[in-house]
Amino acid sequence: MTYLPDGLPTPSSGPDGLAAPYWEGTRQGRLRIQKCGGCGAWQWGPEWICHRCHSFDLSWQEIHGKGRIYSYQRPHHPVHTALNGHGPYIAVLVELPDYGNIRMVGNLLGDPKQTVTIGAPVEAVFEPHDNANPPFTLVQWRIA
């Protein structure tokens, strides 16, 4: 059971493979983001260069999925045919204080009508889409 219905666009790492380590990691239940070998900065989303020191030596490091809600939205209007008749859902922007305050976007699991509080602690949950072609796993969030 996934949070949103099937039929939404599926993620691809694209022809350049920049994001491939992220998507391979989530299939294995591991959350990985970029870390710079030059200056130690955490970086998200993925890029070929460190924006701080311009090193190209970026590795993928596994991190713990604990963060806090930086902002949120509850869309009601279906913008994609897969969402027709589905009703409101919650998207959150999660800040990760242990990793340079990088932010990740996901859905907040649970009641779509729940009150959302900025600053609330959340933790990452892996949501496999095994029947998709090709299969992929999303990182979602729940109140910790």
Add this chain to the structure above:
Amino acid sequence: MPERTLRGKTAIAGIGETIYYKHGQSPDSEFKLALMAIVKACEDAGISPHDVDGFASYGNDRSDGPRLAAALGIKELRYSNMFWGGGGGGVCGAVGNASAAVATGMADCVVAFRSLAQGQYARYGRSGAAAAVMGDDAFLFPYGVMSPAQRFAMKITRFMSDHGIKQEALRGIALACYHHAQNNPNAVMRGRELDEAKYDASRWIIEPFHHLYDCCQENDGAAAVVVVPADHAKDTKHKPTYVLACGQGGDHRSAAPVHNMPNYKSSHFAKLAPRLYAMAKLKPSDMGIVQCYENFTGGVLMSLIEHDLVKAEEANEFLVKKNLIVEGGKMPLNTSGGNLAECYMHGLELVIEAVRQIRGTAINQVKKNDAAIIMGGPMVTPVSSLILGSEATL
């Protein structure tokens, strides 16, 4: 070394708009709409389209300069320019780029324009996404974050939460735009008045802060302005409208992927606005004409604050209809109805209205009409702003 500035070097000599339609209702193709708006703008300037020698546009306009030059029989194309970035972030930038070309002698008569028939191509409010998405989209679309409203909503949520700004401030903006549209025969929302009760009862597009009436329309149409050297403008049909300043760009890493821009809760004008006022040698209180791009009313709120036209701590009190309308308002806003209620012409209708105001020919004419500020495409990146003025401001 002479001062490097656009101030007073160019002028908008002509303005042109097609009839504005709801999406899908234009009987004319998008490219024909572009041609119609450009021909009208040239007529308004008293300039033959054959004498245009450049084009500047934005928002990935499909009506490209070389095709326009061929279709219109331009004698020699000297400037063909596209402002990077989606949406209306480039509306003022396109006018600024046209002005830069004219001011530096690269071209003599440049048309800045936008043509958009959402009925013939993709609609902004409805995802046409492919089955598989990559890049930034791969980290957003599978979570149901794909429309422009959804891309920006979390900026607005955080900004308004941090500053304690209430939904009613956004309502004031929407009510003023709809109010001004009621007198405007070319406004798509003419005849559809908006009051507080109707706004409050309207459905959520996104909760919080995005009722239906906080969101722009989806339209078909085209608009164009003709930019010429300041000394040529004196010989054209109308009182010249001078370009006093243009600012464009984004602050530090404003295009950082997956919502990681350091200054997140922003319309991205914070760094640009001081540069804009400095070039114009004017201050916020000089702006009698205020035109702000409404993709969403929350973007207007942040733009007004970042251009120092409204203080964040006064927003709840100030952003009420009576302060924002021409009849006795302290800061008349979007006096032809704007993107919300005139037409979502990607903001070029706001530039055209500013020119009419400076000429003194607007339907909802303001009294203090020497200087105008136009703010384009809040929350996208890059964004752009423009200050225009009458001869008195030079």
